[in-house]
Amino acid sequence: MAAPSLPITSLPPHHRVSLSPATSSITVNNGRYFSNHPTILLANQCSNSKQLKQIHAQMLRNGLFSDPFSASILVSAFAFSPLQDVDYAHKLFDQIPKPNIYTWNALIRAYSSSQVPIQSLSIFTQMLYRSDEVLPNKFTYPFVIKAASELLDMRLGEVLLGMAIKMSLGSDVFILNSLIHFYSSCKCLNSAYRVFLNIPTKDVVSWNSMITGFAQGDRPDEALKLFHEMQGESFRPDKVTMMSALTACTKKLDLTTGRWVHSNIKRYGIKESLNLNNALLDMYTKCGSLEDAQNLFDKMPEKDIVSWTTMVVGYAKSGDYITARKHFNTMPNQDIAAWNALISSYEQSGNPKQALAIFNELQVSNKAKPDSVTMVSTLSACAQMGAMDMGGWIHVYIKKHGFNLTCHLTTSLIDMYSKCGDLNKALEVFNSVDRDKRGVFVWSAMVAGFAMHGCGRDAIELFKKMEENNVKPNSVTFTNLLCACSHSGLVSEGRDFFKKMENVYGVVPGVKHYACMVDMLGRAGHLDEAMELINSMPMPPLASVYGALLGACKLHGNVEIAEEASSRLIELEPWNHGAYVLLSNIYAKFGKWEKVAMLRKRMKDIGLKKEHGCSSIEIDNRLHEFIVGDNSHPQSEIIYEKLNEIFEKLKLIGYEANRSQVLQCVEEEDMQEHALHLHSEKLAIAFGLISLKNSQPIRVMKNLRVCKDCHNVAKMISKVYDKEILLRDRYRFHHFKDGDCSCKDYW
DNA sequence: ATCAGCAGCC
Numbered sequence: 001m002a003a004p005s006l007p008i009t010s011l012p013p014h015h016r017v018s019l020s021p022a023t024s025s026i027t028v029n030n031g032r033y034f035s036n037h038p039t040i041l042l043a044n045q046c047s048n049s050k051q052l053k054q055i056h057a058q059m060l061r062n063g064l065f066s067d068p069f070s071a072s073i074l075v076s077a078f079a080f081s082p083l084q085d086v087d088y089a090h091k092l093f094d095q096i097p098k099p100n101i102y103t104w105n106a107l108i109r110a111y112s113s114s115q116v117p118i119q120s121l122s123i124f125t126q127m128l129y130r131s132d133e134v135l136p137n138k139f140t141y142p143f144v145i146k147a148a149s150e151l152l153d154m155r156l157g158e159v160l161l162g163m164a165i166k167m168s169l170g171s172d173v174f175i176l177n178s179l180i181h182f183y184s185s186c187k188c189l190n191s192a193y194r195v196f197l198n199i200p201t202k203d204v205v206s207w208n209s210m211i212t213g214f215a216q217g218d219r220p221d222e223a224l225k226l227f228h229e230m231q232g233e234s235f236r237p238d239k240v241t242m243m244s245a246l247t248a249c250t251k252k253l254d255l256t257t258g259r260w261v262h263s264n265i266k267r268y269g270i271k272e273s274l275n276l277n278n279a280l281l282d283m284y285t286k287c288g289s290l291e292d293a294q295n296l297f298d299k300m301p302e303k304d305i306v307s308w309t310t311m312v313v314g315y316a317k318s319g320d321y322i323t324a325r326k327h328f329n330t331m332p333n334q335d336i337a338a339w340n341a342l343i344s345s346y347e348q349s350g351n352p353k354q355a356l357a358i359f360n361e362l363q364v365s366n367k368a369k370p371d372s373v374t375m376v377s378t379l380s381a382c383a384q385m386g387a388m389d390m391g392g393w394i395h396v397y398i399k400k401h402g403f404n405l406t407c408h409l410t411t412s413l414i415d416m417y418s419k420c421g422d423l424n425k426a427l428e429v430f431n432s433v434d435r436d437k438r439g440v441f442v443w444s445a446m447v448a449g450f451a452m453h454g455c456g457r458d459a460i461e462l463f464k465k466m467e468e469n470n471v472k473p474n475s476v477t478f479t480n481l482l483c484a485c486s487h488s489g490l491v492s493e494g495r496d497f498f499k500k501m502e503n504v505y506g507v508v509p510g511v512k513h514y515a516c517m518v519d520m521l522g523r524a525g526h527l528d529e530a531m532e533l534i535n536s537m538p539m540p541p542l543a544s545v546y547g548a549l550l551g552a553c554k555l556h557g558n559v560e561i562a563e564e565a566s567s568r569l570i571e572l573e574p575w576n577h578g579a580y581v582l583l584s585n586i587y588a589k590f591g592k593w594e595k596v597a598m599l600r601k602r603m604k605d606i607g608l609k610k611e612h613g614c615s616s617i618e619i620d621n622r623l624h625e626f627i628v629g630d631n632s633h634p635q636s637e638i639i640y641e642k643l644n645e646i647f648e649k650l651k652l653i654g655y656e657a658n659r660s661q662v663l664q665c666v667e668e669e670d671m672q673e674h675a676l677h678l679h680s681e682k683l684a685i686a687f688g689l690i691s692l693k694n695s696q697p698i699r700v701m702k703n704l705r706v707c708k709d710c711h712n713v714a715k716m717i718s719k720v721y722d723k724e725i726l727l728r729d730r731y732r733f734h735h736f737k738d739g740d741c742s743c744k745d746y747w
Numbered sequence: 748a749t750c751a752g753c754a755g756c757c
Contacts, residue, residue, distance in 0.1 A: 076748090102748075105748075105749080106748080109748085109749075138749080139748060139749050140749090141749090142749045142750050143749070143750095145750085146749095146750080172749095173750085174749050174750050175749090175750080176750085177749095177750040177751070178749085178750050178751095179750090180750085180751085181750070181751065203750090204751090205750055205751050206750085206751090207751090208750090208751045208752075209750070209751045210751090211751085212751055212752065213751090238751095239752080240751055240752045241751090241752090242752090243751090243752045243753070244751080244752065246752095246753090247752085247753090274753085275752070275753050276752090276753085277753095278753045278754075279752080279753050281753090281754095282753065282754070304753095305754080306753060306754045307753095307754085308754090309754045309755070310753085310754055312754090313754070313755075336755090337754065337755050338754085338755085339755090340754095340755045340756080341754065341755050342755095343755090344755060344756070345755090348756095372756085373755060373756055374755095374756095375756095376756050376757070377755085377756070379757095380756085380757080407757080408756060408757055409756095409757095410757095411757045412756085412757060414757095415757070441757060444757090445757075476757085
């Protein structure tokens with residue numbers, strides 16, 4: 001739509017020729033500048049930047065622009081008004097021969113909170129070059145320090161501080177407050193706190209900045225402690241204080257303290273505002289009290305899209321999808337963020353199917369334009385489900401709509417293709433990224449891809465290439481790398497990387513890395529070494545560590561360590577049915593039936609059920625799911641016929657059911673073989689054999705680890721039917737071909 | 748004139 005023109009020609013003619021700017025008086029009000037000069041007055045009535053540009057034209061014509069004072073007002077108008085156009089302000093600025101300090105600061109400030117904070121510094125540098133004209137003042141520093149915070153440039157911030165000190169501005173409270181924010185952004189909370197302590201006369205912003213720093217820097221306890229202290233020193237908290245205190249409660253998931261902060265807001269008579277209410281909603285939903293959230297929400301005089309989205313996410317994450325949806329439907333207009341909230345809630349709570357359904361709905365309804373966040377969540381959902389066709393379609397969609405291949409998006413694509421079993425496609429995406437644009441996450445995602453496909457050597461090669469490209473590995477990279485060594489049984493390499501990660505690369509091993517090592521050592525039969533490693537851990541071992549140990553015990557049949565590991569595991573995670581199942585598997589292997597029965601009783605007593613196995617296969621864009629003994633599929637009859645045919649053929653080449661893992665599930669002898677035959681992955685493979693063309697591999701996804709018998713059967717099918725089978729289980733891929741598996745039976 | 752603050756992402 002064209003902007004309405006301003007009646008420039010109707011201005012009295014004398015404004016075009018003579019002017020006396022010195023007589024114009026200026027007042028400031030909320031960032032809008034008033035002058036008694038009619039042209040400047042007009043600048044304030046502009047409702048879009050085109051009109052403002054017309055004012056510029058007018059000022060050029062009447063000569064007003066050559067007055068630095070008036071020009072600076074125009075620069076400010078472009079820099080700050082709701083019609084902000086910083087680049088235009090910059091262009092104007094460049095045309096002012098000798099801008100005053102006020103104008104310099106205006107531009108530096110505008111850039112410091114723009115998309116390109118580095119520009120702020122470039123202007124600042126120019127300012128220093130022209131030190132004969134103008135010098136930075138106490139207003140300049142807070143802005144440039146803010147830019148340094150945005151850039152997370154530690155050195156720069158300290159240089160700026162040094163300059164401020166040289167100018168005797170070292171105790172300016174505004175500058176020091178900015179510095180607290182700066183150090184906090186750079187994750188140097190201790191330095192921030194030191195600055196805070198040394199401010200001689202703290203104001204409320206000093207307190208707020210420090211509380212915010214702690215709250216956002218994952219030190220919520222200290223934030224709340226400071227909140228108390230502040231009141232002890234009779235500082236009156238304001239609404240920003242309250243927002244940060246709420247952030248701290250949210251981080252801690254501490255509902256009690258959250259409620260207490262809420263009561264403080266009322267006690268101090270802090271005026272209710274939309275932002276504050278939104279922060280309260282966020283706290284209540286994240287701390288798990290949807291009742292409190294709903295109560296507040298119902299009473300809020302004003303709601304915006306953030307309020308609604310918070311409620312939608314709150315309900316969706318709590319598993320109450322019906323209420324989530326109800327809120328979503330009631331909100332006045334669903335922007336893409338709201339859609340994303342719904343999609344990612346589903347995706348992250350393990351409901352990828354629902355996530356895709358919502359994405360589909362978004363597509364059909366055409367109510368909002370998907371953005372890159374939508375793509376990331378949707379790809380994640382595809383990855384979880386192993387929905388390759390859908391994932392490929394999203395990839396095409398991304399290309400077609402010209403999405404920027406951000407680091408997030410690239411990793412999501414690599415992850416999706418890897419988890420859907422197409423390592424080549426994953427590599428294609430990886431290779432398509434410019435060498436110098438491959439961030440550490442992109443490299444790590446590719447290492448993970450190799451890891452899950454059992455290509456340990458390739459993972460290590462890639463890691464070396466990454467080093468050659470001067471990309472510094474992080475904690476994620478090492479988790480993936482160690483995982484790769486573990487899956488491929490590269491024990492000595494794994495040990496080596498584990499040693500080097502801290503010494504050479506400066507990455508301190510975390511629980512995840514220990515879990516990988518325990519898995520790797522245990523799997524390879526070094527149970528004692530694994531135990532030793534656990535005992536030497538500097539942090540308490542998490543469930544994943546004992547889980548890995550337990551898995552190894554099952555593989556190598558060690559009852560004593562298994563009992564120890566599982567009791568620790570159950571201590572940590574009483575609801576972990578995997579621990580019970582694994583232990584009872586081990587007991588069964590040694591014929592300790594009374595112990596099996598005891599375990600089963602205990603599971604029953606505390607209401608734990610074995611997670612049932614489920615396998616899925618995607619045929620022509622549709623996902624088909626099977627559970628054990630399933631006959632709900634429309635083609636069920638044909639599937640079972642095929643299954644019978646398979647077993648007849650396999651028996652001819654010497655197949656015999658391996659029952660070691662079902663003994664504890666089904667006691668009646670003759671039932672065992674039957675149940676084995678009906679494992680979900682076998683049903684899915686049989687269905688794949690019926691439905692797919694000869695050249696297409698069968699891709700099956702399973703939620704649990706594949707059992708030994710199914711593994712064996714899949715190998716044989718791949719030979720007898722000359723068919724490739726890709727089976728993804730809970731931990732990795734098995735690639736069956738010509739009677740062998742890519743895991744080389746090491747899993 | 749300045750500094751601090753709310754939803755969605757591997």
